[in-house]
Structures are given as C-alpha cells and as structure tokens.
Amino acid sequence: MNSLNAISVKPAKELKGEIEIQGSKNTVLPIMAATLLSSGRTVIYNCPQIEDVQVMCQLLECMHVKTSRSGHVLTIDTTEASYEPLPFSLTGRLRSSILLLGPMLARWQQAELGMPGGCAIGLRPIDIHLEGFMKMNVDVRLHHDMLTCNSYHLQGCEYHLRFPSVGATENLLLAAVGAKGRTILRGAAKEPEIIELCEYLRAMGALIEGVGTDVLIIKGTDALASCDYDNVYDRIVAGTYLLMAAAVPSDLKLMGIESIHYMKNVVDTAVKLGVSVVKHKHYLHVRSAGNVPAGSFETGIYPEFPTDLQPVLLAVLLRADGSSSVTETIFENRLGIANELAKLNASIQIAGRQAVIQGREKLSGGVVRATDLRQGVALVVAGLLCQGTTIVTDIGYIQRGYEDIVRDLRCAGANLSYV
Ligand code: EPZ
Numbered sequence: 007m008n009s010l011n012a013i014s015v016k017p018a019k020e021l022k023g024e025i026e027i028q029g030s031k032n033t034v035l036p037i038m039a040a041t042l043l044s045s046g047r048t049v050i051y052n053c054p055q056i057e058d059v060q061v062m063c064q065l066l067e068c069m070h071v072k073t074s075r076s077g078h079v080l081t082i083d084t085t086e087a088s089y090e091p092l093p094f095s096l097t098g099r100l101r102s103s104i105l106l107l108g109p110m111l112a113r114w115q116q117a118e119l120g121m122p123g124g125c126a127i128g129l130r131p132i133d134i135h136l137e138g139f140m141k142m143n144v145d146v147r148l149h150h151d152m153l154t155c156n157s158y159h160l161q162g163c164e165y166h167l168r169f170p171s172v173g174a175t176e177n178l179l180l181a182a183v184g185a186k187g188r189t190i191l192r193g194a195a196k197e198p199e200i201i202e203l204c205e206y207l208r209a210m211g212a213l214i215e216g217v218g219t220d221v222l223i224i225k226g227t228d229a230l231a232s233c234d235y236d237n238v239y240d241r242i243v244a245g246t247y248l249l250m251a252a253a254v255p256s257d258l259k260l261m262g263i264e265s266i267h268y269m270k271n272v273v274d275t276a277v278k279l280g281v282s283v284v285k286h287k288h289y290l291h292v293r294s295a296g297n298v299p300a301g302s303f304e305t306g307i308y309p310e311f312p313t314d315l316q317p318v319l320l321a322v323l324l325r326a327d328g329s330s331s332v333t334e335t336i337f338e339n340r341l342g343i344a345n346e347l348a349k350l351n352a353s354i355q356i357a358g359r360q361a362v363i364q365g366r367e368k369l370s371g372g373v374v375r376a377t378d379l380r381q382g383v384a385l386v387v388a389g390l391l392c393q394g395t396t397i398v399t400d401i402g403y404i405q406r407g408y409e410d411i412v413r414d415l416r417c418a419g420a421n422l423s424y425v
Contacts, residue, residue, distance in 0.1 A: 094120025112184025
C-alpha cells in the first residue's frame with residue numbers, strides 16, 4: 007500500500023490497455039467474519055490487498071485468530087480463537103466490523119464491540135441488525151460507542167427486514183447458522199455478496215434454503231467446518247473502469263471477469279453511455295469513442311444500478327452532450343461529490359436526492375479532497391477529464407477499497423502518480 011497521501015492526475019486523451027480486476031472487497035469481508043464460526047484454518051485466494059481487509063485481520067487477531075498473507079492469498083487460523091471485546095479504535099475504522107457480531111454470538115453467545123465506522127454517506131444505522139438479534143433472544147445494550155450483546159440461548163426466529171439491508175442480512179445469516187432451531191429471514195437482500203456468503207456457509211456445512219431469493223430459511227447447526235474460499239472479482243471496481251471508458255475514447259480489456267451476470271445493469275448503463283462491451287471467456291472488451299449521450303439515471307436495490315457506482319456515473323456525465331440527472335435512492339447523503347467537483351468547474355445542482363449535471367462544461371484541474379471511498383475514486387476519474395493537473399488528496403479513503411488505482415489506470419495508459 008502506498009504511503010503518499012495524494013494522487014496527481016493528468017488529462018487522458020485515450021485509454022488503452024489491460025486492467026486486472028482485483029478480488030471483491032464486499033464479498034471477502036463477510037467471509038472473513040464467517041471464519042470465526044468454526045475452529046480451523048481457512049485459505050482465501052484472490053483476496054484484495056486493501057486497508058479494510060487489513061483492519062478486519064486486526065479485529066480477528068484481537069480474538070487470538072492468526073492471520074498471514076502472501077500476495078493475494080490470506081490464511082486465517084481460528085484454532086486458538088477465544089472471546090475478547092473489540093475496541094472502538096478498530097471497529098470504528100470500517101462498516102463491516104459489525105459483521106463480527108453474528109459469528110461472535112454464534113460461537114460465544116456474547117459480544118462486546120465498538121460501533122462500526124465506514125464511509126460517511128448517510129446515517130447508516132444498525133437498527134435492522136439489532137432488531138433481528140433481539141428476535142434471536144439476544145439482549146442488546148448500547149453505552150456510548152460500545153455495544154454489549156448477550157444471549158444464553160441463541161434461538162432461531164422469524165424476522166421480516168423492513169428494508170433489504172445487505173449488512174443486516176449477512177449479520178443475521180452469520181448468527182442463524184449457529185443458532186438453535188430454524189430462522190426465517192423475510193425481506194432479505196439478494197445482492198451477489200449475499201449469494202456468495204450463503205454458498206460459502208453451505209460449504210462449511212450450513213443448511214440454507216432460498217439462496218438468491220428474499221426469503222432465507224436457515225437451520226442452525228453446531229457442525230460447521232473451516233473451508234477455503236476463492237474470491238470473486240470486484241463488480242464495483244470493474245464497473246468503475248467500465249463507466250470511466252464512456253467518458254474518454256477507450257479500448258480496454260478488463261481482465262479476470264468470468265461472468266457478467268451480476269453486473270447486468272452496469273453493463274446496460276455503460277452501453278447506454280456509448281460503450282461497446284464484448285464478453286470474452288476471461289475478460290471484458292470495452293470500447294468507446296468518448297461521446298457520452300445525456301440521460302436520466304437512478305440507483306436502486308440490486309439488480310438495479312448500484313449506489314456504489316453513482317459518484318463515478320456523476321463524473322462521467324460531466325462529459326455528456328447536454329443535461330443529465332442522477333437520483334440516489336439508497337443513501338441519503340451520497341451526492342456530496344458535487345461540492346468537490348465544483349472546484350473543477352463542474353456545474354451540478356442538487357435538489358433533495360437528485361443531481362442535475364450540466365455536460366460539456368470545460369473542466370479545469372484543481373485540488374480536491376476524497377471524503378469517502380467511491381467519491382474519491384470518482385474524483386480521480388473526473389481528473390482524467392480536466393484540462394491541467396488535478397490533485398486528489400486524502401487518498402486513504404480510496405485505499406480502503408481499491409488496491410492501487412494508480413497502477414490500474416497506468417495500465418490503461420493514463421498519466422497518474424502518487425504525490
Ligand atoms: C453495503 O453496505 C456495502 N458495504 C455498501 O458499499 C453498499 O453501498 C450497500 O451495501 C448498498 O448496496 C459493504 O458490503 C461492506 P445496507 P451496508 O445495510 O450493508 C439503511 C462501499 O463503498 N439501513 O444495505 O451498510 C441504510 O441507512 C460500501 O463499498 C437501515 O436503515 O448497506 C441505507 O440507507 C459503501 N438500518 C440502506 O439501509 C440498518 O440497520 C442500505 O444499507 C441497516 C441499513
């Protein structure tokens with residue numbers, strides 16, 4: 007990981023080359039949490055070298071789990087794991103720290119941990135997680151930044167999630183596989199990351215029905231065994247480069263993409279933005295003339311257009327041949343990128359959850375600040391579209407989820423460097 011704190015981006019006239027797509031962040035983090043459900047050694051292949059994975063390792067290590075890494079192979083050994091509280095100084099560094107709550111309850115019937123952190127894109131409450139746990143007979147207390155949860159008898163339950171929260175579905179699944187009796191989760195999230203987690207838990211010996219639907223039926227068992235995992239590619243990183251290709255004349259190969267099933271809406275959006283996408287066996291061939299038609303877009307629950315790619319879409323639409331709109335429906339505070347883009351001469355009006363973007367404006371380089379992961383990446387993409395040099399500061403946010411965006415974009419011929 008690079009220790010410099012800013013990225014300098016020069017304008018890109020064209021993008022051409024091959025980019026290797028890293029392993030998925032949002033798939034591997036819940037799977038790392040799942041390793042706590044059994045005693046033994048797990049090898050995770052294609053594990054991205056990102057900050058969030060490092061912090062998750064530190065959290066596991068607090069509970070005497072051993073972790074070691076060699077390149078993209080992460081080994082987690084839970085043989086000597088034992089219960090410990092998790093400090094806010096670590097849990098507050100990532101959202102997925104809350105996913106340790108389910109496995110801790112399943113394994114030790116107790117958990118004391120600091121509140122989760124994560125990108126500042128909305129209030130991000132955890133009420134759905136906690137309501138589900140209370141239904142499972144867990145006593146939940148919150149004191150300052152610490153959550154204390156106890157259950158002398160973690161009991162399967164029937165619970166209807168009022169919103170298909172990805173994190174809450176994962177957390178409740180992770181507890182339910184080790185609870186007594188049967189759990190039925192209605193209104194569950196159906197994201198690809200949930201399907202991967204279910205398949206992984208099944209490989210550990212868990213009994214789960216309804217995978218891929220919004221009703222998950224889980225029969226608790228105490229016979230879960232460690233199991234290795236080969237991580238999938240990161241659909242959001244792939245989507246970033248796919249959308250980016252719309253704004254600059256491009257001829258790119260996105261390598262390591264075996265299936266685009268989970269990216270259908272993103273591919274359709276890229277096509278609408280003038281990108282030609284051809285699927286080959288192990289890669290996507292992406293070409294464009296860099297002419298972006300204006301349009302109206304909206305984020306939504308999977309399989310709709312992902313909120314995580316909304317900031318990049320906004321940046322790309324700065325090149326459109328007219329006025330476009332983007333409506334954010336998942337997080338209430340995720341259009342904040344408009345303020346930073348204004349420093350690059352972009353014209354974006356925000357009204358509630360909708361952004362109206364004026365295309366064709368001449369963007370000029372400047373200094374902008376990353377304030378969350380996807381917003382930071384979108385600023386780098388915007389830098390490619392500016393005249394002059396753009397400096398994106400506070401890139402620690404980007405490194406939480408992208409292994410090395412400078413390396414990736416240099417592979418596409420762009421002129422970027424750490425400064
Ligand atoms: C996951 O976050 C992802 N993070 C997010 O990606 C992604 O944006 C999000 O799902 C939606 O797809 C990880 O997987 C680590 P949610 P999560 O619970 O689980 C509300 C990235 O950049 N809600 O589905 O935190 C919440 O406020 C990150 O990689 C409650 O009201 O998302 C939001 O409006 C950012 N109460 C909506 O649900 C709850 O208890 C969706 O949140 C939980 C959520």
